[in-house]
Each structure stands twice: as structure tokens, then as C-alpha cells.
Amino acid sequence: MDERLPGFCIKGSGNNNNGSSGTKCGRWNPTTEQVRVLTELFRSGLRTPSTDQIQKISTQLSFYGKIESKNVFYWFQNHKARERQKRRKVSIDENDFISRDNINNKISSSKRFFEVMEYQSDQRVMETLQLFPLNSFDENEQEKLRFHANECREDSLFPYIINNSEMDLPPLDLRLSSV
Amino acid sequence: MDERLPGFCIKGSGNNNNGSSGTKCGRWNPTTEQVRVLTELFRSGLRTPSTDQIQKISTQLSFYGKIESKNVFYWFQNHKARERQKRRKVSIDENDFISRDNINNKISSSKRFFEVMEYQSDQRVMETLQLFPLNSFDENEQEKLRFHANECREDSLFPYIINNSEMDLPPLDLRLSSV
DNA sequence: GCAAATTAATGATTTATTCAAG
DNA sequence: CTTGAATAAATCATTAATTTGC
Numbered sequence: 001m002d003e004r005l006p007g008f009c010i011k012g013s014g015n016n017n018n019g020s021s022g023t024k025c026g027r028w029n030p031t032t033e034q035v036r037v038l039t040e041l042f043r044s045g046l047r048t049p050s051t052d053q054i055q056k057i058s059t060q061l062s063f064y065g066k067i068e069s070k071n072v073f074y075w076f077q078n079h080k081a082r083e084r085q086k087r088r089k090v091s092i093d094e095n096d097f098i099s100r101d102n103i104n105n106k107i108s109s110s111k112r113f114f115e116v117m118e119y120q121s122d123q124r125v126m127e128t129l130q131l132f133p134l135n136s137f138d139e140n141e142q143e144k145l146r147f148h149a150n151e152c153r154e155d156s157l158f159p160y161i162i163n164n165s166e167m168d169l170p171p172l173d174l175r176l177s178s179v
Numbered sequence: 180m181d182e183r184l185p186g187f188c189i190k191g192s193g194n195n196n197n198g199s200s201g202t203k204c205g206r207w208n209p210t211t212e213q214v215r216v217l218t219e220l221f222r223s224g225l226r227t228p229s230t231d232q233i234q235k236i237s238t239q240l241s242f243y244g245k246i247e248s249k250n251v252f253y254w255f256q257n258h259k260a261r262e263r264q265k266r267r268k269v270s271i272d273e274n275d276f277i278s279r280d281n282i283n284n285k286i287s288s289s290k291r292f293f294e295v296m297e298y299q300s301d302q303r304v305m306e307t308l309q310l311f312p313l314n315s316f317d318e319n320e321q322e323k324l325r326f327h328a329n330e331c332r333e334d335s336l337f338p339y340i341i342n343n344s345e346m347d348l349p350p351l352d353l354r355l356s357s358v
Numbered sequence: 359g360c361a362a363a364t365t366a367a368t369g370a371t372t373t374a375t376t377c378a379a380g
Numbered sequence: 381c382t383t384g385a386a387t388a389a390a391t392c393a394t395t396a397a398t399t400t401g402c
Contacts, residue, residue, distance in 0.1 A: 043375075043376090083375095083376065083377075084376090084377070084378095205394085205395090206368090206369050206370070206393085206394060206395070207369065207370090208369090208395070208396090209368095209369090227387085249370085250369080250370095253368095253369060253370060253371095254368095254369080256369095256370095256387085256388080257368065257369065257370085258368095259388085260388065260389070260390090261367095261368080263388090263389095264389090
């Protein structure tokens with residue numbers, strides 16, 4: 001019963017030999033305050049703290065709970081990388097096929113879609129990074145945007161509003177059946 | 180049970196004078212089928228549809244009733260945020276304020292550690308774009324890091340200390356020298 | 359049974375971040 | 381260092397559920 005339950009770790013004897021393999025059990029679990037401080041530091045511009053800074057941070061944060069210097073180091077590494085990854089992901093991947101070819105355009109993102117849409121001519125299915133299962137849609141189509149301010153407020157602040165009132169629709173085909 | 184589909188903007192001047200500076204339009208009231216399809220798409224992994232997708236979804240869903248693209252956009256925004264919110268509330272169990280033994284014991288040898296770490300993973304922080312998991316909710320990884328970094332509990336005897344942000348910790352002054 | 363009053367859900371806006379380009 | 385792009389968080393506002401008194 002005291003086996004290593006997945007996701008729940010038995011009290012692995014104080015000194016966790018958190019080596020390289022069994023990171024499950026001896027992993028640092030930051031407290032709220034620790035995360036708060038780290039995030040504040042990150043937000044303040046700190047990205048790659050020096051060793052001295054890491055030590056100071058770690059010492060300070062140890063007040064809130066168990067922490068080691070390496071945790072601080074890793075935290076910044078991961079946070080930096082993941083923020084970046086997140087940005088890239090939403091900017092490029094979320095946009096399915098549209099392009100990576102003309103990445104110089106960089107506007108493959110749907111947001112600038114209104115402005116540069118007419119330029120899309122050749123989209124290649126780049127690196128099989130197919131994120132959405134619902135690509136039963138025909139992304140290849142270049143639909144016309146009818147930016148019709150149908151609302152009371154004409155200045156729309158959200159990035160993309162397309163008013164498409166096509167009413168002649170066959171029964172729904174949105175299933176993520178195939179690609 | 181009132182089957183009247185919500186119209187567009189009720190442009191009737193002075194009709195619904197809610198006085199406040201809010202919207203003056205009646206808001207979208209999704210039909211059951213619309214919600215069902217949107218939820219299915221969400222559960223399939225779609226989180227931030229591109230403009231193309233939004234338009235197609237909107238077009239498809241208009242078969243079931245009045246809808247605009249912006250409604251689809253808003254729906255995904257809200258649904259994503261609220262699912263995350265829900266999950267976050269559930270996982271407010273993080274604070275194990277554990278005063279472990281010799282917290283920063285490894286600092287003395289941390290320099291070597293950091294050198295190795297730098298060598299290992301400094302610039303090579305995974306550039307891999309993870310494919311979208313078809314059946315999992317891609318929650319914010321940061322939150323996972325923050326709240327689920329470790330399921331390991333030493334003991335459940337420690338009292339929670341959740342909002343002790345007013346400890347007597349001196350204000351961190353870490354960014355002093357090398358910023 | 360039925361509406362007025364109240365509460366819960368959720369659609370729509372605003373605000374505060376992030377990274378990256380210039 | 382400043383600005384652009386694009387959210388995601390926080391908030392506002394309205395609709396639906398429900399409670400309640402009659």
C-alpha cells in the first residue's frame with residue numbers, strides 16, 4: 001500500500017535523494033507566498049538571476065517554506081521558457097495551417113487577419129503541428145470578411161469580430177471526425 | 180421556455196435604458212444545441228479558435244439560432260477562463276508550510292550545480308511545441324507549476340497558512356546590483 | 359399557479375500582463 | 381526604451397433560475 005502511488009507520494013524520508021530519476025517524490029512544492037514573490041520578481045524584470053541573487057532569493061523564500069537554491073534557478077528557467085512557449089503557441093500554433101512559410105509576414109496569427117488576409121495564397125502544411133482535432137473545417141478557404149458593425153457600439157475592441165450571418169447551413173458538420 | 184430568439188442589437192433608442200454605460204444590446208442567448216456543440220469543441224481540445232474557425236463555427240451554429248462570430252469568440256474566452264478558475268479553486272490545497280530541516284544546505288555547493296545546470300539547459304530550454312492533447316485539458320502550465328508541482332505531503336498535520344502575506348519578512352531587495 | 363424579488367450563470371468589457379519588434 | 385500584438389484576469393452587466401408571498 002505504501003507503494004509509490006502515482007501522483008501522491010508517501011512521506012519520503014526527510015532527505016529525499018531527489019536525484020535525477022525519482023523527481024516525483026522529492027519535488028519542491030512552492031507555497032503561495034513563494035510563488036507570489038517569484039512572480040513579482042519576474043514581473044519586475046528579473047529573468048536569469050545570478051548565483052548571488054538566487055541565494056538571496058532562496059534565503060528569503062525559505063521563510064515561507066522549504067526551498068532550495070536550485071528550485072529558484074529552475075523556477076526562473078521554467079517560467080521564462082514557458083512564458084515564451086505560451087506566446088509562441090498562441091501566436092503560431094493556434095492558427096493552424098496558415099503559415100510558417102511566410103513567417104516573415106508573421107501575421108499568420110488570426111488577429112491581424114483583417115489586415116493581411118488577402119495576402120494568403122499558399123499555405124503549406126508545415127511540420128504537422130496540427131493542434132486542433134476539429135480541422136474538419138476547411139482552412140483553405142478564404143472567406144470574405146464582412147465587417148459589419150451590427151452592434152450598438154461600433155468600436156469593437158476585441159481583436160476579431162466578424163459578422164457572418166450566413167443562414168443557409170446544412171446540418172452541423174463540426175465533428176472532429178477527420179482531418 | 181421562451182422561444183423567442185434574442186435578436187441582434189435592440190436598436191430601439193431608449194428601449195432598454197439601463198442607464199449605465201454598459202451594453203445597450205440584448206445579449207446573445209445561446210440555444211441548447213449551440214452550447215452543446217461549443218462544449219464538444221472545447222472538450223475536444225479547442226481553446227482559442229482562430230478567426231477562420233470562429234467564423235466557421237459561427238456559420239454552422241447559426242443553423243440553430245441567432246449567433247455572431249463575436250459570441251463564439253467570447254464563449255471560448257469565458258469558458259476557458261472559467262474552467263481554469265474552477266480548477267484553480269479546487270486546487271487551493273497547496274500550502275504546506277513545512278519547516279524542513281536545513282533548508283539551504285546545498286547552497287555551499289550550489290555553484291557547481293549551477294554551472295552544470297547552465298551547461299545543460301540554459302539555452303536549450305525545450306523548443307518543442309507540444310502537440311495538443313486531444314482529450315486533455317491544457318490547463319495553464321504555470322498554474323500546474325504553481326499549485327500542482329508536487330503532490331507529496333509530508334504530513335497532514337501542518338496547519339494551512341494561506342493568507343499570511345503580512346509576515347515580517349523584509350521587502351526583497353534582490354535586484355540591487357546586477358539588473 | 360403567478361409574478362415580484364432574489365440569486366446564480368454567463369455574456370460582454372475593461373485592464374494588466376507578456377514577449378518581441380523597431 | 382517604446383510600442384504592437386494578443387491574450388487572460390478581473391470586472392461589469394444581463395439573462396435564467398429560484399425563491400417567496402399571495
